[in-house]
Amino acid sequence: MEEQVIYHPDFLVIPEGGEKPYLVAYRCEKCGKLYLPKVNICLNCFSEDLVKQPLSGKGKVYSYTIQYTPQPGLKAPLTVGYVDLPEDLRVLAQIMAEPEQMKIGMDVEVTVGEIRKDADGKSMISYKFKPVE
Numbered sequence: 288m289e290e291q292v293i294y295h296p297d298f299l300v301i302p303e304g305g306e307k308p309y310l311v312a313y314r315c316e317k318c319g320k321l322y323l324p325k326v327n328i329c330l331n332c333f334s335e336d337l338v339k340q341p342l343s344g345k346g347k348v349y350s351y352t353i354q355y356t357p358q359p360g361l362k363a364p365l366t367v368g369y370v371d372l373p374e375d376l377r378v379l380a381q382i383m384a385e386p387e388q389m390k391i392g393m394d395v396e397v398t399v400g401e402i403r404k405d406a407d408g409k410s411m412i413s414y415k416f417k418p419v420e
């Protein structure tokens with residue numbers, strides 16, 4: 288099997304047994320504000336009590352761009368976009384969709400896959416989004 292490295296284990300959960308992968312935000316226990324990725328101190332109330340909160344895995348494309356120029360380790364065309372999550376968070380991620388499929392506001396969900404190859408040709412695995420079927 289090809290060698291793989293999994294990235295973002297602090298906020299990406301890949302369940303064993305085939306359930307869907309999901310993202311985890313960090314919620315301030317004092318004021319309720321959510322963060323993704325993790326922060327060590329709440330930027331709203333300065334509390335250090337942050338707890339993990341699993342997210343729904345759903346989202347809507349807020350904006351996107353398509354990169355047509357290949358770079359080392361990255362395939363082209365490559366769709367990258369901001370996804371708005373129902374939990375009022377916005378994340379930047381690769382979106383596994385053909386350029387002609389892409390629409391602002393389209394429904395997407397979290398998935399896991401290769402985001403690029405590293406300098407040694409190893410697969411870098413992390414979260415991505417794909418259109419909801």
Ligand SMILES: [Zn+2]
Binds near residue numbers: 318319333
């Ligand atoms: Zn807070």
